[in-house]
Amino acid sequence: HYNRTPLHKIPAAHPLAHTTSLWISWIRWRGKENATLRVAHARVGAVVCLGPHELSVNCVRGGVRDVYGFEKGDERGVNWYSFFGNYGGVENMFSTGGNKAHSVRKRMLSYVYSKSHVTTSEALLAQTCTILYERFLPYLASTFSGADPGVLNIYALLSATTMDIVTCYIFGLRAGSNLIDDREQLAWFLDLYNSRRSFNFWPQEFPRLTAFVEKWLGYRLTPKWVDEANGEIEKWTMKMCDNAGAVLVQGVARSEDRPVVYQQLQNSMSRASDKGGDTPLKAQLASEVLDHLAAGFDTSGITLTYVVHELSQNPDMQKRLQRELRSLSPPLVPSSSPTLSDPKTVDALPFLHAVIWETLRLHSAIPGPQPRFTPPHGCRLGPEDASYYVPGGVRVSASAGLLHQNEDVYDRAHEWRPERWLDMEKIGEEKRKDMESRWFWAFGSGGRMCVGSHLAVYQMKYIIAALYSNYSTAIVDDTGIEQTDSYTAPPKSDKLLIRLEKLRV
Numbered sequence: 001h002y003n004r005t006p007l008h009k010i011p012a013a014h015p016l017a018h019t020t021s022l023w024i025s026w027i028r029w030r031g032k033e034n035a036t037l038r039v040a041h042a043r044v045g046a047v048v049c050l051g052p053h054e055l056s057v058n059c060v061r062g063g064v065r066d067v068y069g070f071e072k073g074d075e076r077g078v079n080w081y082s083f084f085g086n087y088g089g090v091e092n093m094f095s096t097g098g099n100k101a102h103s104v105r106k107r108m109l110s111y112v113y114s115k116s117h118v119t120t121s122e123a124l125l126a127q128t129c130t131i132l133y134e135r136f137l138p139y140l141a142s143t144f145s146g147a148d149p150g151v152l153n154i155y156a157l158l159s160a161t162t163m164d165i166v167t168c169y170i171f172g173l174r175a176g177s178n179l180i181d182d183r184e185q186l187a188w189f190l191d192l193y194n195s196r197r198s199f200n201f202w203p204q205e206f207p208r209l210t211a212f213v214e215k216w217l218g219y220r221l222t223p224k225w226v227d228e229a230n231g232e233i234e235k236w237t238m239k240m241c242d243n244a245g246a247v248l249v250q251g252v253a254r255s256e257d258r259p260v261v262y263q264q265l266q267n268s269m270s271r272a273s274d275k276g277g278d279t280p281l282k283a284q285l286a287s288e289v290l291d292h293l294a295a296g297f298d299t300s301g302i303t304l305t306y307v308v309h310e311l312s313q314n315p316d317m318q319k320r321l322q323r324e325l326r327s328l329s330p331p332l333v334p335s336s337s338p339t340l341s342d343p344k345t346v347d348a349l350p351f352l353h354a355v356i357w358e359t360l361r362l363h364s365a366i367p368g369p370q371p372r373f374t375p376p377h378g379c380r381l382g383p384e385d386a387s388y389y390v391p392g393g394v395r396v397s398a399s400a401g402l403l404h405q406n407e408d409v410y411d412r413a414h415e416w417r418p419e420r421w422l423d424m425e426k427i428g429e430e431k432r433k434d435m436e437s438r439w440f441w442a443f444g445s446g447g448r449m450c451v452g453s454h455l456a457v458y459q460m461k462y463i464i465a466a467l468y469s470n471y472s473t474a475i476v477d478d479t480g481i482e483q484t485d486s487y488t489a490p491p492k493s494d495k496l497l498i499r500l501e502k503l504r505v
């Protein structure tokens with residue numbers, strides 16, 4: 001049997017891997033996949049067999065470059081990302097298995113999320129300005145009247161801020177969320193969202209078995225309240241959709257109320273020749289935007305939390321950032337007529353950029369494997385000196401958390417060193433391409449790369465600029481700050497307690 005498994009020539013991560021997928025499933029069930037893959041690649045090389053029909057790759061040529069043109073679903077309709085459908089399995093761009101259907105949807109959305117649109121959007125600038133000056137900075141100031149002046153769980157506030165910016169860009173300021181001000185709703189939302197995290201394994205890895213066991217044996221592999229929590233989040237999203245729809249009907253008076261993404265999607269979906277079968281347009285639209293808000297707030301909130309954690313441990317870097325931020329005109333400090341510096345100016349601040357990039361590299365919010373299937377005719381994978389023929393229908397993935405640890409590309413890769421991103425023009429072109437694009441994988445690559453990356457970078461830069469233009473930060477309690485071993489990887493403790501110190505102006 002051993003010799004007949006098609007992947008037998010590829011070094012295995014475990015003696016059982018050529019024979020059975022039970023081993024890798026066991027590793028996943030125990031929440032040890034990322035750590036296990038790291039050890040396996042260090043031991044056997046760039047291509048590792050994880051099961052009779054499964055590989056992990058950790059290289060660019062013969063790896064990421066080829067694999068991220070493949071489909072998410074296989075010919076039997078197996079698709080790891082189906083799990084991310086909403087409203088009872090209504091697909092969205094992220095969850096879609098086939099590349100063709102995916103690209104139809106992506107074409108509808110690319111424009112509103114493109115860098116040129118994001119950085120010139122009047123609506124987004126006005127929304128960000130309101131959220132930072134009227135919500136975020138007042139929240140920070142309010143911590144000084146608490147029992148422990150200046151102390152707060154910054155992870156919750158950063159998540160609230162990214163949610164508010166993302167939903168306001170999607171639905172407009174009036175119809176979007178205001179989690180920063182509504183602390184009860186914030187607690188409600190984070191509790192619902194975070195409590196579901198550890199119940200992905202069965203429905204994601206074994207969706208058919210999970211459904212079968214529930215239907216025929218009456219046993220639930222995920223507790224009922226997880227479905228209820230999803231239902232609540234879906235209702236909350238649908239309400240924002242309805243409110244955005246109402247704003248459009250009434251007519252948008254202020255640019256910040258424009259539901260940019262919702263409007264674009266509604267227009268393109270109602271024009272599309274294929275209306276998506278029997279699923280009502282309303283559910284398709286809501287499933288799509290629910291994925292954006294979930295993808296957009298969580299990942300950016302996690303990244304920002306690690307920015308604050310790293311800066312809080314590095315007072316010199318903080319000072320350097322604060323010096324740079326002082327060059328902003330107008331400065332990002334409370335004022336009677338708040339305005340924001342031009343997005344292009346903020347984007348071009350070198351140290352702010354370096355701090356964000358280094359955090360995306362070392363603390364990728366999605367460090368885990370991104371599975372695809374090899375095409376029916378098979379392919380060759382692996383670097384030139386160690387490449388293998390791989391038949392069709394094999395599950396193959398790469399992981400940002402592993403690619404970013406390449407010491408040949410990132411010197412002292414395990415250290416947080418923003419300096420590595422400075423003076424890039426002095427580095428040779430090949431090395432620069434390796435660092436900035438070939439091996440930098442925080443947003444993935446290929447046709448299914450993150451559509452929201454420019455919005456993510458935009459909001460992260462403004463939020464960090466607002467925080468460090470006004471305060472210094474120090475750690476109060478960072479117990480459990482290590483990232484969980486999972487696909488999306490928040491801090492284990494779901495919190496980071498810091499103390500703010502007001503900067504003297």
Ligand code: HEM
Pocket residue numbers: 093094095106166291292293295296297299300303364365366370441442443444445447448449450451452453455456
């Ligand atoms: C630091 C922030 C972010 C990180 C690290 C991140 C990371 C990623 C990654 C790695 C993927 C590719 C997954 C794959 O290969 O299947 C992805 C896809 C996606 N992201 Fe992001 N993301 C971030 C922010 C955002 C934001 C703000 C949005 C808001 C709209 C967003 C929406 C999406 C969507 C819709 C997809 C699916 C794209 C497609 O299937 O074509 N992301 N993201």
